[in-house]
Amino acid sequence: MTARAAATDVMGPPIGVNQRTQAQRFSAFKDALRERSLKSTSQRDDIARVFFANKRHISVEELYREVKQVNPGVGYATVYRTVRLLRECGLAAERHFHDGEARFENVEHEHHHDHLICERCGRIVEFANEGIERLQEQVAHKLGFVITRHKMEIYGVCPECRSGRVPRTASRRARDSSQT
Amino acid sequence: MTARAAATDVMGPPIGVNQRTQAQRFSAFKDALRERSLKSTSQRDDIARVFFANKRHISVEELYREVKQVNPGVGYATVYRTVRLLRECGLAAERHFHDGEARFENVEHEHHHDHLICERCGRIVEFANEGIERLQEQVAHKLGFVITRHKMEIYGVCPECRSGRVPRTASRRARDSSQT
DNA sequence: GCTATGTTGATAATGATTCTCATTTTCGTA
């Protein structure tokens, strides 16, 4: 979406191409509801719209607050329920970055990716690396396992944080996913 | 410790060599207490002994139950406190395998390792792979990060579970770490 | 319009972990 570094050798193919538009995602959601004989409601629509429009890796708390601004009546439980629904429909992916709360991101079908997380400022950078994936397969195969999924997160300090002028506190997990 | 496959190419050097004995670990613990001006108590000793003697990847709940058998007066909070202490002393490593509760394992200084987890029976197999570690470093470096730690878990189905005769339920996370 | 059925919001419940605090232990020192 934003600028991309030409680091394809180590990084694998660019992340973020071939994304569905917000509108496409929204109608995919409506279709999924229909298929499952679930009902369309204003709160589901609002929550989904905010989710599709949003930056990546949003927590339920954050999503709840944003939805409140467009539809103040929505309850916490409904946000939880809808986010679970989005996950079940394959439109949202749930992540757990060891900061207690779950985070959700839009699913781009084509590209699996993993994460690099700055322990100082909370920034999250995505990456995909074919070599790592291949080695994982090899290891699993050697041990007789068939992989269903995997999780890999690298924690460290991002370049901005290392360069001295730290983005102070407060804006911790607000800033998110520079999508380098 | 047990039999080891000669899969060093993909797997890296064998895990589990150069382990300290239980007694060595225990006295390292006592030393750590002294260094920090913490007091030696019977409950700390009992909890630590059980932990050092135990199989890998034990949950606080499990540890609590085992400690109860040797010292029924020990409270839940003390087990939590002691396990945290062991972690701070570098004698225990905390893991989170997406089954809600934290698990702790003895730290073998020489060998970092990652995990393969069977989603069917809960079996946990350890592995170390130099190639993966190297690629992680490369990816992080390319993105300007300095790695502090990382987490990688592969989930799948183990050979036993695939071979039909499933170790029924119930023994879920009892069986643990075949240390292939 | 009229229901059957799914949905909602408030709130209680849950499960893992941490905190509180009154009581008890430990251990260096007299």
Added chain:
DNA sequence: TACGAAAATGAGAATCATTATCAACATAGC
């Protein structure tokens, strides 16, 4: 060996994220 400051303990309350409950309320097909 006895003291007493400092630390540790156990029971239960508190916390935090998430899920369950349930009465009141929309939705959608007829």
